Amino acid sequence: MPSHPSKYQKALHIQREISETLNKNTDLQKMLQLSLERLLDLMELETGWIFLTEDETSYELVSSHQLPPALENNREQLMHCYEGYTDCACLQLYWEGYMNQAVNHVKCARLEEAIDNDMGETRGLTHHASIPLTIRGKKIGLLNLASPGRRRFHEDELVLLETLAYQIGAAVERTRLHLQQTEEEVHAIARYLVDAYANAEKINRQIGNILNRSELFHRFMQELHDHLPSWTNAAIIMMERGRLTVQSCSDHHGPREVFDAEQEINLDQPDIVRQAYVHQHMIQGNEQPLHFSSLKDHEPLYSIAFPLFMPERSEETFGVLLLSRSTSLCDHLEMGMLEVLANHLSMGIERLRLHEEWEALLVYKERNRLARDLHDSVNQKLFALSLTSRGLQELIDEKENTTMEVVLELQQLSREALTDLRSLIWQLRPDHLEQGLMTSLAEYAQKIGVELSIEAPDDLGVNQSCQETLWRIGQEALNNIQKHAGTSKAAIIMQSEPHDFTMRVMDQGNGGAVETRQSLGIRSMKERTEELQGSFQMTSENGKGTTITVRVPVHKKGR
Incomplete structure (x- = not known):
């Protein structure tokens, strides 16, 4: 050395x-x-x-x-x-x-x-x-x-x-x-991912045929709880009435249905849920504050939020899937698996939407068929009855007062029935909505003899399905005015706000509708409003007319 x-x-x-x-x-x-x-x-x-x-x-x-x-x-x-x-x-x-x-x-x-x-x-x-x-x-x-x-x-x-x-x-x-050790860890991760992908596919099969939103969310969360237990906390957040709203949660106790709207819409400091929704991509974070009272258990954990949307309809985001656990390690392979899981849920929501559209199409076709049948059969027979009664009037001696009164009443009833039938046929065929909600309501009011004034913005900001529902509600309200209000004048005021659309139908007639009538028509208007997750209110004091107020969340394309 x-x-x-x-x-x-x-x-x-x-x-x-x-x-x-x-x-x-x-x-x-x-x-x-x-x-x-x-x-x-x-x-x-x-x-x-x-x-x-x-x-x-x-x-x-x-x-x-x-x-x-x-x-x-x-x-x-x-x-x-x-x-x-x-x-x-x-x-x-x-x-x-x-x-x-x-x-x-x-x-x-x-x-x-x-x-x-x-x-x-x-x-x-x-x-x-x-x-x-x-x-x-x-x-x-x-x-x-x-x-x-x-x-x-x-x-x-x-x-x-x-x-x-x-x-x-x-x-x-x-x-x-x-x-x-590295090899064992790689094998453990590989086993986890293989099992996780298999479980994701099981979840997809379990939710594949569900056509009810509440059942879809409950089954998805239950399968997530059973097959991916490492993600101890999960939530499905949907956009409702302009606010992100927690609709289903899961923790170590299992899934539960909730309705917890966003406490604040802070666009300057959004939480990871709103970030994922707005930017339409995955957001993750550790110990993140969340603007939902039902998600406090998620805040001390590592969380990852996936937007729920269909790539071919990227202009509309349904909501967000939020997953949380105590460990923060989540590599790109696991993220890929979780993204597949979020896509399965998005497809389930889209399947519900398509099913609803399919049911609406069936109703539309059935309405057209019924309108056509009424026009071709009952309408012609009532018209023939009206002509026959007029002919009878000319044949009867004017001295036969009783018989003449019966014939005149028959004429009046046949004319009213013919008018009602034509109005019904017109209501059943919604093709006229192509010219716009306001124009359609104005034409309908004119057809049934109601003098109508309308105030509305140029852009209503609601989609076709929502306009169809508002059209049906407006029709029913105008019918009630024509039949029961004791006035031929009415007004409709429409207001569009960032998150809500409001339609008011008013008259200065008899009033008293709340006290004297809970008709099928009123129940129908209320049910149609609730189908859009909206609110229905009617004020009707005796001698002061009636005001119907319908407020619905904005349903339009985009965020």
């Missing part, structure tokens, strides 16, 4: 480099290669190689430096394992327990075979030093070092080599354990 002060400093420097390399590296091959090269530099040797072994049936060359050409050019034949350790004298000594410390020089069977078979230049090498890599009695491998003309090492050099060999062996064992 070097004794000159400058050489001694160099030796310390190299030893420190070797130690740092062994401590910092987790790439086994790179770590051993760098350590071997620095060790050869420290010992002023020419060549070396390291074998690693896990049992006596095999070994592996993991690093080498400046092998003589005979070994370098015949690696496959001379440096690889074929019959356990029996083809190598140093490994044989090692595994049979005769090499527990550094050995000064061992005759190399590989070099001997290369010389005997004239396999190339050996640079005069015939022997090498062997240092065992053994940790707490466990055989890790062998470190072999050689240099032409170098047969023996000083005692302190062997001690140094044994010390460095112990460090190398410890680093190899630590790296193997790290790789094993």
Whole structure:
């Protein structure tokens, strides 16, 4: 070992480099290669190689430096394992327990075979030093070092080599354990993801045929609770009346139905639920404040929010799926699985919407069929009855007062029935809505003899389905005015606000509708309003007319 002060400093420097390399590296091959090269530099040797072994049936060359050409050019034949350790004298000594410390020089069977078979230049090498890599009695491998003309090492050099060999062996064992642990973690994650994807598919199958929103949300949350228990808390938040509203929650007790509207709409500092809804992409965070009283249990946890929407209808977001748990680790593979789960829920909600549209289409077709049948049969018969009664009037002697009164009453009844039928046919066929809600109501009022004034914004800001419902409510209100109010004048005022649309139908007639009538028409208007998650109010004092107020959340495309 070097004794000159400058050489001694160099030796310390190299030893420190070797130690740092062994401590910092987790790439086994790179770590051993760098350590071997620095060790050869420290010992002023020419060549070396390291074998690693896990049992006596095999070994592996993991690093080498400046092998003589005979070994370098015949690696496959001379440096690889074929019959356990029996083809190598140093490994044989090692595994049979005769090499527990550094050995000064061992005759190399590989070099001997290369010389005997004239396999190339050996640079005069015939022997090498062997240092065992053994940790707490466990055989890790062998470190072999050689240099032409170098047969023996000083005692302190062997001690140094044994010390460095112990460090190398410890680093190899630590790296193997790290790789094993990493592999186990990867396998555990893989198993979790495989199970999670399978469970996501189970959830999709369970909710695939549900056509009721409450049942859909309850079943989804129950399946989530049963199959993905690591996500201890979950919530489905939907947009209702301009506010995000929690409609279903799940914790360790299981799912429950709630109706918890957003406490505040803070656009400057939105929580992750509103961020996911507005920006239409996944948002995650740890210990995030949430603007919902029913989600307080989520706040101390790691949470991830997925927007619920269909890519082909990205202009409309249904709501948000919120998942929370105590651990924050969530890699891209798990996020992908959770996104698939959110997509399944979005498809379930979209399926409900399409089913509702399909039912509405069936109703539309049935209305058209009924209107057509009424027009072709009953309408013609009433018209014929009206003509017949008029003919009878001309045939009857004016002196027959009683008979004449009956015929005149028959004429009046047939005309009224014909008017009512035509009005009903007109109501049943909603094609006229294409010209707009206000125009349709004005035409209908004129048709039934009501003088109507309308105040409304140019853009109502509600979708076609909502306009259809408002049209039916307006029709019924105008019918009630024409039949019961004792006035032929009415007014409709419409107001559009950011989150609500209001329609008021007013008259200055008899009033008293609340006290005297709870008709089918009034119940129908109220039920239609509630179908849109709106509110229905009627004020009707005797002698002061009637006002019907319908307020519904804005249902339009976009957010």
